[in-house]
Amino acid sequence: MMITAATPLLNVAEINRSIGFYRFLGFEVVVRTLSDLDDEPVWAMLQAGDGDSKIRLMLAVHGGVSHEERRMRPSFAGxxxxxxxxxxxxxxxxxxxxxxxxxxxxxxxxxxxxxxxxxxxxxxxxxxxxxxxxxx
Missing domain, CATH: 3.30.720.110 (Signal recognition particle alu RNA binding heterodimer, srp9/1)
Incomplete structure (x- = not known):
């Protein structure tokens, strides 16, 4: 048994803004989940590369909490x-x-x-x- 892939999940304040940034790094949205309340994305899977060199990244809304506020929590890890x-x-x-x-x-x-x-x-x-x- 061995690990065959790793996909980080980043909690972000605004998914669409983050998607825009990660597009500059070659990522594209492959699937997203929309909020029932306002049709805004609350989760997205991004992918870069193809064939055997696929890299995936997940983005999730963290209740609009800023990165600075999350850093103050005891569970924060850089x-x-x-x-x-x-x-x-x-x-x-x-x-x-x-x-x-x-x-x-x-x-x-x-x-x-x-x-x-x-x-x-x-x-x-x-x-x-x-x-x-x-x-x-």
Whole structure:
């Protein structure tokens, strides 16, 4: 028996805003659940890639509670989600052009390039891969 996939669930304040952010990282909505009250999404499954390289992410409304408020709870656990890309520089440009203000790309000792960016709810995303503009 072995684990064959991992799908994180992120609690977010506004699913549509988060979907917009994750589209810049290559994710698309594959299914969503709408509220009975106002037809707004309360849960969504996103997916990037195809074939054997599918990556999934779930987003759920957390009662409109902000990330800052959740951080004050004893159950809060920080998260840095590392995503690999074959075009770090292109991903950086797309996020920067969209106003998400990623941190500069740095080159690690092994030649890998990476940068960090926060999604609309404050979750930290690291984008890493073989190419990019090394600023550091």
């Amino acid at each position: 998260l840095v989600w590392y995503l690999e890309s074959d075009d770090v520089a292109g991903m950086f440009d797309a996020l920067n052009d969209a106003g998400f203000k990623p941190e500069p790309v740095t080159e690690l000792e092994d030649g890998t390039h990476q940068f960090f960016v926060r999604d609309p709810d404050g979750y930290e995303i690291a984008v890493t891969g073989p190419n990019g503009y090394a600023v550091g």
